[in-house]
Amino acid sequence: MDLLQYTFFQHALLGSLLASIVCGIVGTYIVCRRLVFISGGLTHASFGGIGLGLYTGISPLLSATVFAVLSAFGVEWLSKRTDMREDSAIAVFWALGMALGVIFSYLSPGFAPDLSAYLFGNILTIDVSDLLLLAALAVVLAVFFFLQVNTIVCIAFDREFARSQGLPVRTLEYVMMLFIALAIVSCLRIVGIVLVISLLTIPQMTANLFTASFKRIILLSIVVGCVGCLGGLLLSFYWNIPSGASIIFVSILIYFACKAVKAVVQRRSAC
Template sequence: MEFLELFEYGFFQNALLGSLFASIACGIIGTYVVVRRLVFISGGITHTSLGGLGLGFYLGVNPVLSAMVFSVLSAFGIQWVSSKQGVREDSAIAVFWSLGMAVGIIFIFLKSGFAPNLSEYLFGNILTITQSNILYLAILSVVLTLFYIIFRHEIIYVAFDSDFARTRNIPVKFIEYLMMFFIAVSIVLSIRLVGIVLLMSLLTVPQMTANLFSSNYTKIMLASIVIGFLGCVGGLFSSYFLNVPSGAFIIFVLIVIFLVCKLFLMFRPSKTVR
């Protein structure tokens, strides 16, 4: 198949659109995750979603919907337990991470027969993304963009220094819980791209790469959207021609981009001061 012929296929067009909107959503929410140092929370929520998927398969309901409800409740639970109950944040993450995985495994085992789509959620398959998935990601991208435009200063204050934000009379708890909600929703809607196992990288690696060149919150966010999309497109094309799993190769391409940028900054000629 010729290179340009790929664009004639609906599944490939869907994959490109899904990559674009997922990159926007993960770029916006992932910047908050990295700056606020919530990487392991996002990993905990990602793996907790398996509980919702297993419950959805067992009850015969939409697994994405059940995973979203389960993930949002887990995100709120982690936030509440770590801030109100005197439990260390890493311990709270471990509890909900293990709970979600355990619940998912139990209900998948109890389901008669094999859950045929489970591997797509675990490891991702961007070529199977549907128009409804694209619509949900597009709506999420628009909502996140508007939310950031309206509450940009509040989000940045909370991300960098929540104590200082309180002195500015910013509703820190409201922002924190709302961002946790968006983290959970973004994770669940992006699972079909790279899967539960690798999704944490999509929320962190583009931001890490952008942070090599700038410390400005907005610039990191915009650059991570571009880097995320380039990684998705590069991984998509490479996985097709090399006949390897698309989800894994998207993350591989993103990490290669990070390493190339890191090496470039390490070995670029330093400017001499005259």
């Protein structure tokens, strides 16, 4: 309980809650649409924006947001073309973002920047501006999904049926790609570029062990995400290890523990 006296730990707890809400909502759509590879591509493409920000002196997160959003729209546009496969389009932006990030970081004037904070994250360094960004995104996502959840579910599971029903499939796909890019950038300070994809998929995989309902997966993945973040924070504090990696490690442990419990229960029920 003594940890709660520190402002940085209070920010970390609040950031964990907000990040779990954002990733719980967006990640459920990612898992259901099988967009994990796309999310990985956008995550690494944002590194180009970070390098550009360090080179030009503007906010790296702002430039990473622009890179991620443009990459998301570019992948969505290229994947609809008949002359390019979706995985090829993702690979293009993935490689381009990483290459530009390394080049701009190398050319940055002054001392070489510490890229580990962007690559692996550190939730203990988030400030009020990061919390406001996460809070605003969480509210917008919650309202949007509350109003459009049935349409989103229809598109996530059967795009052709949704198109036959006259639903705005193309528009909502672009909107969801925008939200995916924003969710990725907003979580960079927490777990970093390398690990953010795990925060968008592991809690949802854990929730999917117990329910197949889209709405329930969202709610349960938020809970799992919060528990994983809290456990990772405590593990990071007591073992003095990076917080981003600790959060993902605990989340994976929770997944395997839940999977083992489910297997035991199914085995006993079968007997």
